[in-house]
Amino acid sequence: MLIRTPGSLEEITANHSFGGWHRRYRHYSETLRCEMVFAVYLPPQAARAKVPALYWLSGLTCTDENFMQKAGAMRVAAELGMAIVAPDTSPRGAAVPGDPDGAWDFGHGAGFYLNATQPPWAENYRMHDYVVFELPELIEASLPINASRGLSGHSMGGHGALVCALRNPGRYRSLSALAPICHALASPWGEKAFSRYLGADRTAWKAWDACELIADASERLPLLVDQGEADAFLVEQLQPETLRQACAAVAHPLRLRVHPAYDHSYYFIASFIDDHLRHHAAALLT
Amino acid sequence: MLIRTPGSLEEITANHSFGGWHRRYRHYSETLRCEMVFAVYLPPQAARAKVPALYWLSGLTCTDENFMQKAGAMRVAAELGMAIVAPDTSPRGAAVPGDPDGAWDFGHGAGFYLNATQPPWAENYRMHDYVVFELPELIEASLPINASRGLSGHSMGGHGALVCALRNPGRYRSLSALAPICHALASPWGEKAFSRYLGADRTAWKAWDACELIADASERLPLLVDQGEADAFLVEQLQPETLRQACAAVAHPLRLRVHPAYDHSYYFIASFIDDHLRHHAAALLT
Numbered sequence: 001m002l003i004r005t006p007g008s009l010e011e012i013t014a015n016h017s018f019g020g021w022h023r024r025y026r027h028y029s030e031t032l033r034c035e036m037v038f039a040v041y042l043p044p045q046a047a048r049a050k051v052p053a054l055y056w057l058s059g060l061t062c063t064d065e066n067f068m069q070k071a072g073a074m075r076v077a078a079e080l081g082m083a084i085v086a087p088d089t090s091p092r093g094a095a096v097p098g099d100p101d102g103a104w105d106f107g108h109g110a111g112f113y114l115n116a117t118q119p120p121w122a123e124n125y126r127m128h129d130y131v132v133f134e135l136p137e138l139i140e141a142s143l144p145i146n147a148s149r150g151l152s153g154h155s156m157g158g159h160g161a162l163v164c165a166l167r168n169p170g171r172y173r174s175l176s177a178l179a180p181i182c183h184a185l186a187s188p189w190g191e192k193a194f195s196r197y198l199g200a201d202r203t204a205w206k207a208w209d210a211c212e213l214i215a216d217a218s219e220r221l222p223l224l225v226d227q228g229e230a231d232a233f234l235v236e237q238l239q240p241e242t243l244r245q246a247c248a249a250v251a252h253p254l255r256l257r258v259h260p261a262y263d264h265s266y267y268f269i270a271s272f273i274d275d276h277l278r279h280h281a282a283a284l285l286t
Numbered sequence: 287m288l289i290r291t292p293g294s295l296e297e298i299t300a301n302h303s304f305g306g307w308h309r310r311y312r313h314y315s316e317t318l319r320c321e322m323v324f325a326v327y328l329p330p331q332a333a334r335a336k337v338p339a340l341y342w343l344s345g346l347t348c349t350d351e352n353f354m355q356k357a358g359a360m361r362v363a364a365e366l367g368m369a370i371v372a373p374d375t376s377p378r379g380a381a382v383p384g385d386p387d388g389a390w391d392f393g394h395g396a397g398f399y400l401n402a403t404q405p406p407w408a409e410n411y412r413m414h415d416y417v418v419f420e421l422p423e424l425i426e427a428s429l430p431i432n433a434s435r436g437l438s439g440h441s442m443g444g445h446g447a448l449v450c451a452l453r454n455p456g457r458y459r460s461l462s463a464l465a466p467i468c469h470a471l472a473s474p475w476g477e478k479a480f481s482r483y484l485g486a487d488r489t490a491w492k493a494w495d496a497c498e499l500i501a502d503a504s505e506r507l508p509l510l511v512d513q514g515e516a517d518a519f520l521v522e523q524l525q526p527e528t529l530r531q532a533c534a535a536v537a538h539p540l541r542l543r544v545h546p547a548y549d550h551s552y553y554f555i556a557s558f559i560d561d562h563l564r565h566h567a568a569a570l571l572t
Contacts, residue, residue, distance in 0.1 A: 016516065017553035069552065072358035075560075230302065266355065267303035274361075 009142050012037065018078035019044040022068055031126050031134045032091040038135065039064040040143060041074050045081035050146040052173075052284035053083040053139070054277065057131065057153030057160040060189070061109045062089050067154075070266035076274045080281040083145050087131050089156070091124040105189050106196060112184070113160025114208045116197035125197055132164050132171060150174035150280035154269055155233070158225075159184050162210035162243075169219035174283035176224040176276045178269050179231055182243035185209040189237050211246035222253040224279045226272045228262030295428050298323065304364035305330040308354055317412050317420040318377040324421065325350040326429060327360050331367035336432040338570035339369040339425070340460075340563065343417065343439030343446040346475070347395045348375050353440075356552035359559045366567040369431050373417050375442070377410040391475055392482060398470070399446030400494045402483035411483055418450050418457060436460035436566035440555055441519070444511075445470050448496035448529075455505035460569035462510040462562045464555050465517055468529035471495040475523050497532035508539040510565045512558045514548030 012024040020043040029036045045051050054077070056067050064086045067073065077084050090096075090111030097120045098107035111127035139145050151172045153161035158180020165175045184190030185205040194205045206212040227240045234240070240256060247254035262268040298310040306329040315322045331337050340363070342353050350372045353359065363370050376382075376397030383406045384393035397413035425431050437458045439447035444466020451461045470476030471491040480491045492498040513526045520526070526542060533540035548554040 015549055015551050015553040016514070016547040016557075018557050022553055070355050072361065072556065074553075074556070075358065228302070261302040263301055265301050267301040267308055267360075270358065270360070271302075271304045 007138055007141065009138070017041065018074045020046065020074070020078050022074065024064065027138065029091070029130055029134060031130045032124050034091045034093045034096050034124055036088055036092065036130070037064055038088060039068050039086045040139065040145070041068065041077055041084040042144065043078045043081050043083060046083060046144040050144045051081050051083050052148035052150070053085050053145045054150040054152060054280045054284070055085045055087070055131065055136070057113060057151070057157030057164075058086065058089050059153070059155030059157050060089070061104050062157075063109070064088050066266065067269075070270065071273050072270045073273045073277060076277045080277060080285065082277065082281055082284060085135070085139060085145070087135055090127060096124045097121065106193055110156065110193065112156060112190070112193045112197065112208070113164055114197055117204070118197060118199045121197050127160070128164060128167070131160070132168055148173055148284045150176075150284050152176045152178070152276055152280065153180070154178045155238070155264065156181055156189065159190070159210060162223075163208055163213060165221060166210065166213035166217050167207070169217070172221065174280040175221040176279050178226045178272065178276070179228060179233070179238055179264055180210065180225060180243070181238055183209060183211045183239045185212070186242070187237045187239060211242050214243070214246040214252050215250055217250070217252065220252055223247065223255065224276060225254065225256045226275070227256065227258050228264065228268045229258050229260045230262060231264045231268075233264055293424055293427065295424070303327065304360045306332065306360070306364050308360065310350065313424065315377070315416055315420060317416045318410050320377045320379045320382050320410055322374055322378065322416070323350055324374060325354045325372045326425065326431070327354065327363055327370040328430065329364045329367050329369060332369060332430040336430045337367050337369050338434035338436070339371050339431045340436040340438060340566045340570070341371045341373070341417065341422070343399060343437070343443030343450075344372065344375050345439070345441030345443050346375070347390050348443075349395070350374050352552065353555075356556065357559050358556045359563060362560045362563045366563060366571065368563065368567055368570060371421070371425060371431070373421055376413060382410045383407065392479055396442065396479065398442060398476070398479045398483065398494070399450055400483055403490070404483060404485045407483050413446070414450060414453070417446070418454055434459055434570045436462075436570050438462045438464070438562055438566065439466070440464045441524070441550065442467055442475070445476070445496060448509075449494055449499060451507060452496065452499035452503050453493070455503070458507065460566040461507040462565050464512045464558065464562070465514060465519070465524055465550055466496065466511060466529070467524055469495060469497045469525045471498070472528070473523045473525065497528050500529070500532040500538050501536055503536070503538065506538055509533065509541065510562060511540065511542045512561070513542065513544050514550065514554045515544050515546045516548060517550045517554075519550055
């Protein structure tokens with residue numbers, strides 16, 4: 001059943017977790033023109049007052065569920081009194097066009113957190129506006145979450161976190177990423193996605209590339225970035241050295257930690273997520 | 287490819303996690319007469335010396351993966367220097383008979399940690415002997431894990447943990463359970479499984495029922511049991527009060543904690559798993 005009432009949240013599931021609540025909601029997104037599901041973790045403190053939120057952007061193929069189930073983030077979020085919001089990674093549903101070849105790195109599960117300009121993608125694929133504007137406004141109006149926002153993500157979602165925060169100074173108070181696609185316009189995943197969502201003109205791609213945006217950023221949120229050295233996507237897709245150079249060129253504060261032996265999996269995320277939660281809490285809770 | 291060499295482990299995956307390694311192995315089980323997959327978390331300390339292990343028995347429908355991905359247990363296991371071993375929940379494969387109706391509460395994913403006596407189940411369904419004998423012996427001969435064993439589990443796996451430890455005094459040094467099926471012979475899940483695996487004679491069922499075994503136990507390992515009060519299976523399937531009464535009748539040490547609002551999910555397990563790891567470490571690491 002399609003719920004087209006803007007701002008109406010339908011609760012799908014609720015699980016008590018670390019003294020707080022993990023809840024999943026369905027709603028109709030005006031921005032994406034389809035039904036969307038997102039998840040939120042509300043720490044125990046949210047029962048008494050509005051709390052800040054870390055928005056988490058997941059990687060290719062994920063939904064709202066992967067991070068909530070696998071990252072082990074709720075323990076420290078409960079301790080700190082910080083909510084976590086996990087949106088889906090693309091518009092969804094039979095009416096939303098997906099990859100014509102059924103590939104996993106474009107279309108459904110691969111929205112790349114941008115606003116598409118090319119048909120047929122421009123109709124639904126506006127994940128930037130959804131995660132930066134529509135979703136926080138809906139959440140802050142409906143749930144015990146205030147407008148003190150942090151942003152983080154993994155892989156495609158790390159790219160999304162960097163890009164969404166860098167494009168919107170003042171919108172987030174803290175920023176971090178795990179194994180982000182640092183220079184999407186020069187990575188095979190990014191080239192495939194950008195050429196379709198944004199068209200063949202590569203100059204238009206720069207507005208959605210973290211390294212390009214860093215150069216002109218008017219806000220210098222300190223970046224915490226973790227990367228596994230055994231990540232199979234490190235060299236070709238993620239390119240953390242491009243981010244290091246882009247930050248160094250403009251003295252953008254970056255703490256890039258490269259960890260031997262860690263791969264691209266949620267085991268890597270879980271191993272370091274507590275540091276990210278505390279990085280965000282330092283900005284969101286003071 | 288079927289590997290029939292007893293004691294031969296084929297590594298399937300390896301992920302660095304919290305300074306240690308999550309590894310999945312395939313091997314041929316002589317006990318179950320099929321190929322099996324299990325997972326192990328080796329903490330950083332296992333690089334230098336053999337470490338104790340907590341054996342975790344999962345619930346209905348699970349494989350080796352659910353606990354490792356969702357419980358958030360590796361952080362404290364790494365801190366304590368304790369391995370975690372997660373077997374599958376039944377024999378597997380096309381040659382192993384499953385539920386004739388394709389149900390999820392019998393057959394594949396539902397071995398109930400017993401030794402079946404009835405055809406056609408008796409041929410493969412010998413999960414008790416597999417998790418108590420074959421698997422630990424294989425692991426202790428092949429991996430940096432010693433014979434200091436703890437046992438825990440969830441739901442059907444909580445039943446399995448209680449029954450396997452109570453049937454084998456001296457084999458485990460610590461025991462706990464989350465939301466266990468406490469009195470399987472009087473629960474619908476247990477009645478369905480026992481009547482098929484063990485036959486119609488209910489007297490034979492008592493040897494696989496935690497409450498019955500508690501009464502005659504020669505060893506009194508202190509039990510830590512957590513249960514969610516909002517667990518949908520609490521009254522009909524799990525019946526923790528039967529365990530409380532069985533323990534009280536023979537002064538078996540039991541710490542039964544009933545937590546308001548928690549359900550049967552891995553969010554419940556994650557919320558309390560650290561306490562279980564520390565409960566086991568107190569026995570295994572001293």
